[in-house]
Amino acid sequence: MAKLLELENSLLHERIESLAKENAQLKGNEEAAQLTLEIQSLQEQLDAANRRLYGVSSEKRSEKADSAEKKPQMGHGPTPQPDLPMREVHHKLTDEERSCRSCGGHMDEIRGMTDDSLCVSLVRRQFFIQKTMRAKYRCTCGGDMKTAGAGELMIPGGRYTVDVAAHVAEQKYLDHVPLDRQRRSMNRQGLNVSTSALWDQIDALATELEPVYDLLKQYILCADIIGMDETNWYLLDQKPRKTWWAWTLTCPGAVCYEIAPSRSAKTAHALIGDFEGIIVCDGYRAYETLRKLAGEDSLTLALCMAHARRKFVEAEPNYPQCKEAIKLIGQLFAIDRDTDNPALLSGDEKKAAMDARLKERQKRGPPILDALREWAFEQRGLPKSALRKAIDYLLGHWKSLTVFLEEPMVPLDNNASERALRGLVVGRNNHYGSRSERGTRVAAILYSIMETAKQNRIDPHQWVVNAVAMMRAETGVIPLPLA
Numbered sequence: 001m002a003k004l005l006e007l008e009n010s011l012l013h014e015r016i017e018s019l020a021k022e023n024a025q026l027k028g029n030e031e032a033a034q035l036t037l038e039i040q041s042l043q044e045q046l047d048a049a050n051r052r053l054y055g056v057s058s059e060k061r062s063e064k065a066d067s068a069e070k071k072p073q074m075g076h077g078p079t080p081q082p083d084l085p086m087r088e089v090h091h092k093l094t095d096e097e098r099s100c101r102s103c104g105g106h107m108d109e110i111r112g113m114t115d116d117s118l119c120v121s122l123v124r125r126q127f128f129i130q131k132t133m134r135a136k137y138r139c140t141c142g143g144d145m146k147t148a149g150a151g152e153l154m155i156p157g158g159r160y161t162v163d164v165a166a167h168v169a170e171q172k173y174l175d176h177v178p179l180d181r182q183r184r185s186m187n188r189q190g191l192n193v194s195t196s197a198l199w200d201q202i203d204a205l206a207t208e209l210e211p212v213y214d215l216l217k218q219y220i221l222c223a224d225i226i227g228m229d230e231t232n233w234y235l236l237d238q239k240p241r242k243t244w245w246a247w248t249l250t251c252p253g254a255v256c257y258e259i260a261p262s263r264s265a266k267t268a269h270a271l272i273g274d275f276e277g278i279i280v281c282d283g284y285r286a287y288e289t290l291r292k293l294a295g296e297d298s299l300t301l302a303l304c305m306a307h308a309r310r311k312f313v314e315a316e317p318n319y320p321q322c323k324e325a326i327k328l329i330g331q332l333f334a335i336d337r338d339t340d341n342p343a344l345l346s347g348d349e350k351k352a353a354m355d356a357r358l359k360e361r362q363k364r365g366p367p368i369l370d371a372l373r374e375w376a377f378e379q380r381g382l383p384k385s386a387l388r389k390a391i392d393y394l395l396g397h398w399k400s401l402t403v404f405l406e407e408p409m410v411p412l413d414n415n416a417s418e419r420a421l422r423g424l425v426v427g428r429n430n431h432y433g434s435r436s437e438r439g440t441r442v443a444a445i446l447y448s449i450m451e452t453a454k455q456n457r458i459d460p461h462q463w464v465v466n467a468v469a470m471m472r473a474e475t476g477v478i479p480l481p482l483a
Contacts, residue, residue, distance in 0.1 A: 078118075081120065087121075125189065127189060132152070135147070154204050154205060158200075163461075165201035166461045168182060168198050168201055169202045169446050172202065172427070172431070173423075173450045174423070174450045176426045176427040176431070177430070178431035179195045179198045179431070180195050202446065203438070205446070208468050208471060211471070211478050212480065216256050216480055217249065217258075217448075219254055219480060220255075221272060221275045223251040223277070224277045225277060225279075225280065225302075225410060226278075226280070227248075227249070227411075227414050227416050228279050228287070228417060229248050229417035230263055230284075231421050231424070232246070233246040233434070235434055235436075235440065241433075244433075245260055245261070245263040245267070246258075246259045246444075247267070247268065248421050249272070252344070253482055254455070254482060255448060257424065259434070263286065265289035265293055266293070276294075276298040278299075278407065280302045280303075280304065281301060281414060282414060283393060302403040303401045305329060305333075306413035311386070311389060311390035311394075313326060315385075318387075319386065321379065322390070325376070325390075328375070331364075331368050332412060335360050335361055336357065339356050339357040340353040340356065342354040342357060343409065354409065357408040361404060361405055365405050369402060373395070376391045376395055377395075379391055420451060424447055449464065449481055466479070
C-alpha cells in the first residue's frame, strides 16, 4: 500500500510540474516561483493524508498524549488460577552483576527477601521413546520361566502407550481437533506418525471402554427424568454422502450418545428400551410417536419452554406484540431462579428443595400461564405467519409444556441436552463426521465418556488412563466418570 501511494505521489508531482510550467507560460509569470508554490501546496496535502493514514492508528498514541491525567486501567485484570500447580523459579545475579554501583564493592544476597511476581507459563508437550525392559524370572529347578508384563501399551505388541491414545481421543472428541491436524502437529514436534496409526489407537481405546459406555447408558436410563435431543451426523464413506443422526440422552451429571442411520421414532424407542418416566424434549413429532410406541401410561413428555419462547423471539421483529409473551415466559423462568435446584443436591437438602420449588411453581405459575394463554387467544395472524406458528406451537403442546407444575424435578427447558450436543456439533463441523459405521460407534463411545468427565470436572485424560488400567487388572469394577 505504501509503495502504491509513493508511486501515485511521484506521478502527481510530475503532472503538477508539467501543468505549472504551462500555467506560468500562459500567464506570463515566473516559472520557478509558480512551480515552487504548486509543489508546496501538494506537499501539504500529502502530509495531511499521511497523518490521517499513519498518524494515530499505526502508533496507537492517544490524542491527549500531553495530558498528565492518568487513564483508568482497561481490561479485566489477571484471572485467578486456583487449579494450576505452582512452580518456583529463582533468578540470581551473576558475580559480574553483583558489584556496587556506588563503591564498586561486592554485593551480598539478602536472605529471605525476594521481589515476587506471578505469571502463567507452560511445559511444552514432548514425545519420547520409552524403552521398556521386562524382567525375566526362572526357578532353580529349571521347570518354569516368567516375564514381567508391560500393560502400558494401547495395542499389545504396538508402539504407543495408553497415554498417547487418551491424548489423541481427548484432542479429537473434547477439543475437536481432526486426526490429520493432530498428525501435522506431532510431526512438528518430532513424532512421525500416520493418521491411520492414530485411528488405530482410539479404535482400540473405544473397544476397551465399551463396557463403561454401556454402563453409562444404563445409569442414565435408570433415572426418573431424562433429556433427549438429536442432530445430524455424516457418514462419509457412502456416496452420495449419507446423513445419519446423533441422539443424546442426558441426566444430571451424565451424557450418552448414539449415532444411528435414522431419526425415526423406532430408532428412539430402540435407544431408550424399557425406560419408564419423563422425557424432556422438543416438539419433534417422533417423540409423540415414541410415547405411543412405549405406551402412553409409561412415558410422559415434558416439552421445552425455551423452544416456545424462541419462536416468539423469531417473530418479534415483525410482530412487536410478541414482547408480552416473551416477558411472561421469562417470569416462569424467574420462579426457578428464585429457588434452589434440587438436581444439584442430595438427601434431605434435595427433598427440601423439591418441596420449595413445587410450592413456588404452583403458587406463581398458574396466574402467569393463564395470562399467557389468554394473550395467545387474543392474537390474530395468517396461517403461515411466524406469529401464528409460535402460537400454534404454544397452544398445541400446552399440556406437555406445563408438566413442570406437577413435577419439581422437571426443568423448564431442555438446554442441558442441547448443550451436550454442542461439542459434538463443533466436532462434526471440524472433521465432517465419520468415515465408516465403526467410526460412528467409536465417536459415540468416546464423546459420551469425555463429555461426562467434563461435566463432572474430572480430568478426562487421567480418568481414561486409570479406567483402562483398572479394567485390565480385572478388578471386577467398571468405573464410571461420575464425581
